[in-house]
Amino acid sequence: MAILGTFAFEEDFLTAAKNLTSSGFDRISLMSPIPVEEAQEIVGLHKSRVRHFSLAGAIIGCIGGFAMAVGTALVFILPTGGRAIITIPPFLIITYEMTILFGVLFTLLGFHFVSGLPAWKDRPYVISASVDRFVVVVEGTTGEQAAKAEAIIRDAGAEEIQHVEDSQ
Amino acid sequence: MFDHGQPTYAEVNKDIISTMLETGPKYWILLGSTMSLAGIFFFMPWIYQLFVGVGAAGMNRNAVWGTYLSNFIFWIGLSHSGTLLSAVLHITNSPWRKSIYRSAEAMTLFSLITAALFVMVHVGRVWFVHWSFPIPNQMGLWPNFRSPLMFDVMAITTYLTASSIFIYMGSVPDFAAVRDASTGVRRRLYAVFSFGWRGTAREWHTLGWAYTFFAVFVIPLAVSVHSIVSWDFALSAVPGFHHTIFAPYFVTGAIYSGTAGIVTVMYCLRKFLNFERYIGQVHLDSLGKLLIALSLIWSYINVLELFTTWYGGSSFELEALSFRMTGFYAPLYWEMILFCAFVPLLMLTRKIRWSWNKMLVISILINIGMLTERFIIVATSQPRKFLPDAFGFYVPSWIEISITIGSFGIFMTLFLIFIKWVPSISIYEVKETLKPLRRDA
Numbered sequence: 001m002a003i004l005g006t007f008a009f010e011e012d013f014l015t016a017a018k019n020l021t022s023s024g025f026d027r028i029s030l031m032s033p034i035p036v037e038e039a040q041e042i043v044g045l046h047k048s049r050v051r052h053f054s055l056a057g058a059i060i061g062c063i064g065g066f067a068m069a070v071g072t073a074l075v076f077i078l079p080t081g082g083r084a085i086i087t088i089p090p091f092l093i094i095t096y097e098m099t100i101l102f103g104v105l106f107t108l109l110g111f112h113f114v115s116g117l118p119a120w121k122d123r124p125y126v127i128s129a130s131v132d133r134f135v136v137v138v139e140g141t142t143g144e145q146a147a148k149a150e151a152i153i154r155d156a157g158a159e160e161i162q163h164v165e166d167s168q
Numbered sequence: 169m170f171d172h173g174q175p176t177y178a179e180v181n182k183d184i185i186s187t188m189l190e191t192g193p194k195y196w197i198l199l200g201s202t203m204s205l206a207g208i209f210f211f212m213p214w215i216y217q218l219f220v221g222v223g224a225a226g227m228n229r230n231a232v233w234g235t236y237l238s239n240f241i242f243w244i245g246l247s248h249s250g251t252l253l254s255a256v257l258h259i260t261n262s263p264w265r266k267s268i269y270r271s272a273e274a275m276t277l278f279s280l281i282t283a284a285l286f287v288m289v290h291v292g293r294v295w296f297v298h299w300s301f302p303i304p305n306q307m308g309l310w311p312n313f314r315s316p317l318m319f320d321v322m323a324i325t326t327y328l329t330a331s332s333i334f335i336y337m338g339s340v341p342d343f344a345a346v347r348d349a350s351t352g353v354r355r356r357l358y359a360v361f362s363f364g365w366r367g368t369a370r371e372w373h374t375l376g377w378a379y380t381f382f383a384v385f386v387i388p389l390a391v392s393v394h395s396i397v398s399w400d401f402a403l404s405a406v407p408g409f410h411h412t413i414f415a416p417y418f419v420t421g422a423i424y425s426g427t428a429g430i431v432t433v434m435y436c437l438r439k440f441l442n443f444e445r446y447i448g449q450v451h452l453d454s455l456g457k458l459l460i461a462l463s464l465i466w467s468y469i470n471v472l473e474l475f476t477t478w479y480g481g482s483s484f485e486l487e488a489l490s491f492r493m494t495g496f497y498a499p500l501y502w503e504m505i506l507f508c509a510f511v512p513l514l515m516l517t518r519k520i521r522w523s524w525n526k527m528l529v530i531s532i533l534i535n536i537g538m539l540t541e542r543f544i545i546v547a548t549s550q551p552r553k554f555l556p557d558a559f560g561f562y563v564p565s566w567i568e569i570s571i572t573i574g575s576f577g578i579f580m581t582l583f584l585i586f587i588k589w590v591p592s593i594s595i596y597e598v599k600e601t602l603k604p605l606r607r608d609a
Binding site: 008009010011012029030031032033034035036039040042043045048050051054068069072073075076078080083087090091093094096097098100101103104105107108110111112114115116117118119120121123125127129130131132134 | 176177178181302308309311312313314315316318319326329333337341344345347348359360363364365366367368369370371372374375376377382385388389392396596599600604605606607608
């Protein structure tokens with residue numbers, strides 16, 4: 001079972017989140033209409049793994065872009081005015097563009113991988129979280145634990161508490 | 169930041185999403201008009217040209233590049249400020265970016281699409297356009313990556329891809345807000361668009377990092393794109409083209425016309441979508457100051473071009489310059505100087521910089537000047553290379569003029585469709601500029 005606490009104020013929401021984590025609840029989701037840096041720190045988010053994807057993409061694009069320019073020049077030899085077949089300065093421009101292209105594509109991949117999106121399955125959610133409410137969700141609790149979580153959320157000043165099914 | 173009082177979070181959602189959900193007859197009339205403009209002026213002449221060949225255009229043996237390519241540069245240039253400005257202002261954490269960047273990024277995307285269409289119109293046999301991509305084929309044919317035209321293909325493809333991803337990823341939380349405010353098919357559609365976004369700390373954190381990386385990638389990309397477009401010209405030994413200053417000249421011109429384009433688009437959004445509350449004096453003033461700075465840089469580069477041509481002393485370059493300033497197209501040259509170097513100086517006075525109507529007129533004049541600049545570069549240099557007995561002349565045909573007019577119809581149509589599908593102001597970023605939802609606030 002999941003418990004959803006809806007808050008009108010940011011500090012109440014953060015208090016509930018802090019108290020829940022210090023009480024040992026680890027399946028917590030904190031939803032907000034805007035990014036809240038403190039909420040990210042409470043759930044232990046610091047440097048994102050997205051940066052590894054960006055770096056990997058840029059390196060792959062850099063090597064791949066140069067290899068593509070050289071490879072196609074060798075496969076389809078086009079002598080022009082006695083110039084070299086493998087010409088570094090123009091190929092560096094292709095390399096530059098491919099570095100950026102693959103950097104962007106891998107960053108996108110990284111976003112999906114790290115955030116777990118797309119996720120179109122049913123998950124605990126309150127529509128007002130995209131408007132002006134802050135929501136704390138505690139999942140995987142039953143019995144005494146659920147009552148304890150609910151008490152923490154209520155004490156922090158939740159304006160509404162709901163019991164819903166856990167994420168599928 | 170807000171001219172008519174601070175809205176609440178709920179009001180921000182309502183104000184912005186209602187422009188998507190509520191559509192009156194005025195919108196459909198406008199959309200019908202822009203679609204007709206695109207259909208009649210752009211696509212019909214293009215179809216005619218496809219049947220009779222590119223000879224229908226005014227291009228000839230000495231002028232193998234014409235209005236299509238000058239328009240291509242214009243639209244690529246117009247695309248420049250959107251994504252570039254948005255990325256730079258994101259990295260520097262400027263609050264005035266938040267109300268205007270989404271539409272500016274859309275402008276980038278649609279300008280790029282329009283520019284790409286001009287390449288297709290220019291090449292004639294558009295059904296072979298895929299030959300310019302490195303795709304394995306039965307002929308064993310591969311692109312020549314030593315050609316600046318191939319740099320262009322790679323740069324513009326990358327820019328189009330990166331700009332699309334940049335605008336889409338920035339819109340994901342807002343798609344979720346639209347999903348939550350709608351019902352039926354629209355709700356299901358936006359559930360797909362938003363990837364099932366819930367606004368959790370992890371999602372915000374990942375988006376923040378990814379978005380910053382997108383911005384970091386996009387800035388050098390945008391600079392490279394117009395530099396590469398300039399090399400289409402500067403890497404050839406044509407008098408009037410062969411200048412080392414061309415890359416910064418094109419990049420500055422691009423950002424300049426793009427910023428003027430943003431002013432025009434912001435005026436329309438403010439007027440027709442009633443965004444007076446979100447797009448205010450601070451935005452107009454900041455854009456006005458940016459335009460003044462850009463006009464000064466642009467003027468400096470123009471003076472530098474004159475100086476280096478004179479100081480270099482090449483008779484071919486001097487002849488090209490003389491034709492540009494005193495020849496058949498001289499009135500267009502001086503119109504460009506007037507609109508792009510002198511008219512923007514009016515913005516030095518706050519009275520003009522703070523007036524939406526005056527700024528609209530100035531922004532349109534700047535873009536007329538920039539469109540002319542691109543035309544002059546193409547039309548006065550290439551037909552008059554080196555030997556006078558080989559001099560030609562270029563005048564656009566009615567088909568080229570019609571297609572030029574029609575391209576504005578394509579851009580406006582795409583923009584009108586955009587405002588009904590994507591929140592034209594970033595909902596969550598506007599909320600970030602409001603007072604936080606705290607007891608003490």
